[in-house]
Amino acid sequence: MPITGPIVVATDFSTRSDRALRRATIIARQSGAALVLAHVVDDDQPRHLVDHQLAASRAILDETVETIERMDGIAARAQLLAGDVFSGILQIADDVAAGLVVVGPHRRQLRDVFMGTTAERTIAHSRRPVLMTAGVPSAPYDRVLVALDLDQASRAAAPLVQELELVDRAEIVAMHAFEVPGQGMMRRAMVEPDLILDSVADAQTEAQSDFDALLADIGLTGARKITMPAHGSPGRRILESARDEGASLIVVGTSQRTGIERFMLGSIAETVLGDADRDVLVVPAR
Structure with a gap:
């Protein structure tokens, strides 16, 4: 049975999240699932900074989606939110009825997804498989x-x-x-x-x-x-x-x-x- 629902891959545009995107692309090619690139802009900052980051993030996401579809032949789209980063990723996963959520290897912030108080509030309510990509995907x-x-x-x-x-x-x-x-x-x-x-x-x-x-x-x-x-x-x-x-x-x-x-x-x-x-x-x- 294939993955039911798209694969949501969390990205903060870092080289570490590139690892998650690469693994998600491999899985999408195997399973035939679509990709959803998820990015959340922290809204705990002045509004003009939030707006600027939303615009810049949208441009990067659109370019990445176009590259994936052209180079990998995989259906892809982007979801962008302003809010709490980790709650936002899970909200996107719920909104698109994701079959799998993929995150990058743990730097300090990503490790908090699993071990911090944010995780206790958000991942506790997730009923979706979560893949942390600590290995190098090839x-x-x-x-x-x-x-x-x-x-x-x-x-x-x-x-x-x-x-x-x-x-x-x-x-x-x-x-x-x-x-x-x-x-x-x-x-x-x-x-x-x-x-x-x-x-x-x-x-x-x-x-x-x-x-x-x-x-x-x-x-x-x-x-x-x-x-x-x-x-x-x-x-x-x-x-x-x-x-x-x-x-x-x-x-x-x-x-x-x-x-x-x-x-x-x-x-x-x-x-x-x-x-x-x-x-x-x-x-x-x-």
Whole structure:
């Protein structure tokens, strides 16, 4: 199934947002989706400056749209707003019924999209997949690491991952980082190392069985599987696995109960989105 709705790519005309535009163009070519270039002028400044920036931004956007259509053969248009930058991007995504939102790698402002108070107000209400382009785009994704938990959110999010054309031709690696009950307490109590290893082995056996059942339930039985102890930092384990596997994209799901807000405000988000050296796709639960 192709991406339903256009791809909204946020641009601030920087070289970093050029990376997002390039990745969005690759995905649009794969999926047949249209592009919407989204730019928001900060309205917290004198009106004459806002008007000047709107006019200048419109000229740049129109020129970029014309270039994309002429050089890449992709349907494209631009949306321009004045207002709060991050709320504006999500407003544009809602206005055009976007199937995917693409943002550039985290400089200070873009990192705030995910971790600042603005994110808590805006992305918390988004039900659209968001792709952060930390890698250098040169080709379609060839290997995708899908980080899954054993909860209802994974059951809801994983089918959407398979439907998105941007991972349609990629090798899928399904990963689960499990916690070992009482491991920290056993270490502090100076329990024999062999007993701790036995506990880890038992936890891995149980996690593998549960993970196999999850993958069968969500239709990912063809994926290569990885299960490993989280050792207190699932985010670090996700990043390590992505590097070890040579994944060009990391996919994470969000809590069904509180949506993207719960993921974004957690330590996993701070680690994966803050430290990723490759693209990260955040898929909200349905």
